[in-house]
Amino acid sequence: MSAGTTGSGSFAITVPEGYRVGPWTVERPLGAGAFGSVYAAVRRAGPGGTPDRAALKFLPTGTCGPRQLRHLRDLAAREVELLGRLRAPRLIRMYETLTVDDPERPELDGATVLVLEEAADSLHTALPRLAPRERAEVLVQVCEGLAQLHGAGWVHGDLKPGNVLLMADGSARLGDFSTASELDGTHAYSPAFATADYTPPELLWSEFGERGTRTRPTADLWAFGVLAHVVLTDTFPLPGGTPSARRDAAVRYARGDEELRLSPELPDAWREIVTACLSRNHEDRALRAGRDAAAPLERVRAAAQGRVPRRRRRRRPGLVVTGLAATAMGIALTAGMLLPDDPPGWERCAAGSICFFAERDGRGEMCTWVGGSKDWLKGGAACPWASELGAKSAYNNGYGPDMGTLLVDVALFTKPQYVDRMDCLTRGSRTNFSDPPKPRSHEWVPNCAASPS
Numbered sequence: 001m002s003a004g005t006t007g008s009g010s011f012a013i014t015v016p017e018g019y020r021v022g023p024w025t026v027e028r029p030l031g032a033g034a035f036g037s038v039y040a041a042v043r044r045a046g047p048g049g050t051p052d053r054a055a056l057k058f059l060p061t062g063t064c065g066p067r068q069l070r071h072l073r074d075l076a077a078r079e080v081e082l083l084g085r086l087r088a089p090r091l092i093r094m095y096e097t098l099t100v101d102d103p104e105r106p107e108l109d110g111a112t113v114l115v116l117e118e119a120a121d122s123l124h125t126a127l128p129r130l131a132p133r134e135r136a137e138v139l140v141q142v143c144e145g146l147a148q149l150h151g152a153g154w155v156h157g158d159l160k161p162g163n164v165l166l167m168a169d170g171s172a173r174l175g176d177f178s179t180a181s182e183l184d185g186t187h188a189y190s191p192a193f194a195t196a197d198y199t200p201p202e203l204l205w206s207e208f209g210e211r212g213t214r215t216r217p218t219a220d221l222w223a224f225g226v227l228a229h230v231v232l233t234d235t236f237p238l239p240g241g242t243p244s245a246r247r248d249a250a251v252r253y254a255r256g257d258e259e260l261r262l263s264p265e266l267p268d269a270w271r272e273i274v275t276a277c278l279s280r281n282h283e284d285r286a287l288r289a290g291r292d293a294a295a296p297l298e299r300v301r302a303a304a305q306g307r308v309p310r311r312r313r314r315r316r317p318g319l320v321v322t323g324l325a326a327t328a329m330g331i332a333l334t335a336g337m338l339l340p341d342d343p344p345g346w347e348r349c350a351a352g353s354i355c356f357f358a359e360r361d362g363r364g365e366m367c368t369w370v371g372g373s374k375d376w377l378k379g380g381a382a383c384p385w386a387s388e389l390g391a392k393s394a395y396n397n398g399y400g401p402d403m404g405t406l407l408v409d410v411a412l413f414t415k416p417q418y419v420d421r422m423d424c425l426t427r428g429s430r431t432n433f434s435d436p437p438k439p440r441s442h443e444w445v446p447n448c449a450a451s452p453s
């Protein structure tokens with residue numbers, strides 16, 4: 001039951017070498033999925049300059065029947081919308097979109113072309129040559145990518161090795177957002193075309209409503225559990241020699257007819273994380289792994305370093321005492337009393353994010369974003385409690401120029417749409433507010449000091 005052969009299909013669109021689309025010249029095929037065909041391309045530079053490189057993803061939106069066309073346009077629109085709005089270090093970037101205008105080639109005419117940052121490989125093809133340490137590091141970066149996506153209010157919906165892209169420096173980025181969907185309240189609605197082996201059991205039998213399949217970030221956590229098992233053991237976690245046999249096994253497991261039997265080759269450090277991600281249903285998964293990928297990230301990082309991650313326990317209010325209170329009460333500060341397994345502090349704020357907390361010192365409820373927010377009361381990544389009650393602390397754990405971003409500080413505004421600036425949080429700052437701000441919107445800016453405050 002090797003998992004090394006899951007993934008890519010044949011090319012839906014064949015584009016000849018040397019073909020010109022806008023300023024781009026096609027070089028060679030890079031890969032193909034169920035809908036898109038991806039080609040390496042170059043853009044000629046001016047005299048003496050290095051040519052730009054990109055990956056062109058062709059979606060055949062001009063050549064299919066009306067039903068298929070509607071579906072393909074929906075997939076293309078999802079990917080264009082997400083990539084146009086979201087920029088995060090672990091998500092592949094999109095430079096522009098083009099439409100092929102070439103009536104002489106009806107098979108290409110009307111195709112939508114996404115001009116993407118070029119990856120060196122996908123995890124699907126690179127996996128056999130990766131060493132165990134590299135595999136673990138890729139998993140950390142995939143989890144970071146999911147945390148960035150979830151933090152911005154999106155669900156990926158099709159995480160699998162073919163959609164994890166490896167850059168020339170070995171770092172990983174998530175790709176293929178054609179099934180991604182933005183949260184609308186607690187749920188998102190995605191087109192039901194995810195890959196069976198990575199689909200959580202509750203979605204295998206879910207209904208496809210008018211808006212699509214109702215999904216949540218925990219669906220990506222299930223896929224992450226499968227991916228981690230595949231990457232670390234080269235086998236799927238559920239038994240069966242074909243995707244449909246494994247899908248049936250997933251259904252039996254979800255009904256409680258069968259137990260999960262993970263590979264004995266799965267390193268101990270990962271066992272608890274994979275088991276939590278592969279919880280039978282959304283509720284258990286949310287409790288054991290977390291509501292989204294920011295929750296298990298620290299445990300994933302610990303596992304990648306070979307440390308057996310500590311179990312997250314639910315906080316028992318009677319036992320939790322602050323250092324100051326404990327000293328005042330004459331209680332010795334032992335690890336047991338402080339429940340160190342469940343440190344609800346700053347460290348929950350994933351790298352690349354801005355986080356606001358309901359309590360001082362990064363404690364209590366947390367709202368987290370990778371990008372900006374035009375209105376804290378609207379959209380999938382809303383944070384009503386903070387804009388009503390005020391945030392007691394905040395951590396700007398954003399990336400810096402080393403990760404390719406110049407927008408490093410975060411400006412806060414009292415009104416939606418970045419109106420009426422009230423405060424600005426510099427990169428790396430952990431702030432306890434004496435007068436809790438009640439922001440309605442925030443945006444990333446190059447420099448707090450240079451901007452009006």
Ligand SMILES: Nc1ncnc2c1ncn2[C@@H]1O[C@H](COP(=O)(O)OP(=O)(O)OP(=O)(O)O)[C@@H](O)[C@H]1O
Nearest residue numbers: 031032033034035036038055116118119122162176
């Ligand atoms: N930016 C990129 N750089 C290099 N290769 C890429 C890039 N994007 C995609 N690929 C290659 O093309 C393959 C197919 O791309 P992608 O998954 O986006 O297409 P798709 O039709 O949407 O796939 P799916 O069947 O998962 O829906 C990937 O598995 C990868 O090998």
